[in-house]
Amino acid sequence: MSLTYIPRVTQLDSIQLDKELEDLLKQLVCQATKYFEPGVLQPILPELDLLIRTWIFKNSLCDKSCTFGQQMLSLKYKTHNFSNKKLYWYFFYTIGLRYIRERAMYSFTSNSNIQNCFNKMETFQLVWEIINFLRFIQSGKHPALIDFILGLELTADKLTREDLTDFSWTRELLWHNLIELIGTVLSLVNMFGLRQRMSRILKYMWWRNHTGPLSKCSPATMTIHSTCACCSEKPILPHTMGCSHIFCYYCLMANKTADRDFVCPKCYYNGKHVTKFVMT
Secondary structure (H helix, E strand, O other), X not given: OOOOOOOHHHHHHHHHHHHHHHHHHHHHHHHHXXXXXXXXXXXHHHHHHHHHHHXXXXXXXXXXXXXXXXXXXXXXXXXXXXXXXXXXXXXXXXXXXXXXXXHHHHHOOOOXXXXXHHHHHHXXXXXXXXXXXXXXXXXXXXXXXXXXXXXXXEEOOOOOOOOOOOXXXXXXXXXXXXXHHHHXXXXXXXXXXXXHHHHHHHHHHOOOOOOOOHHHOOOOXXXXXXXXXXXXXXXXXXXXXXXXXXXXXHHHHHHHHHOOOOOOOXXXXXXXXXXXXXXX
């Protein structure tokens, strides 16, 4: 009789085991080829990864309807819902797309348009995987995005590990995945823009002066006591953005690149044009 409930920890463990198995095979290939001449395998690294993943796919999902990680934990997909068409789509999403992206990174390194396109696609995929993980934490089904897209369901006749009810172990794994999720989300947040917006909101709440119009700004002047409005050090390659304050070139351009709506931290003027300061 198949189990009707599979713990979330078990499903997450199977995914982690699959990743570790793939990394282990890659390490074995690297060890077997470490005496080759340097640079021999570099041009075909995406193809080597493709062969390793295809071998794993063939000997796991194709032959047994479960990954090696799922097999070690006595899990498998319900075969009545895993048609050949879904198997092809599974291969394309998990292996084909990764190969296309890696090959494009190797072959079109200098083409910024292609690189930006793949970066946007990867970000879009990552966002949906985060959403799916949050849904999985709530429902306990479909830990991988492709499982949810294809409607694949896991089943088990028994659980290999008998200590899965250990709450401390369960909490440790869940917190580990939650921390990874938080780290991924924070990497997608524009911290420069968020800091500026929060600072402006606090300025309004504290009833401080908020200077914005250019007409209220006096011309920028620089003396021996002038400091950068960002780092409060002596300006290096002084530049301005329309207000009366001086910036280091790196401080100003780094903030403008990270946040197009960057405002002066002193007067909160949102200058659009960065110009070199010239002593008159």
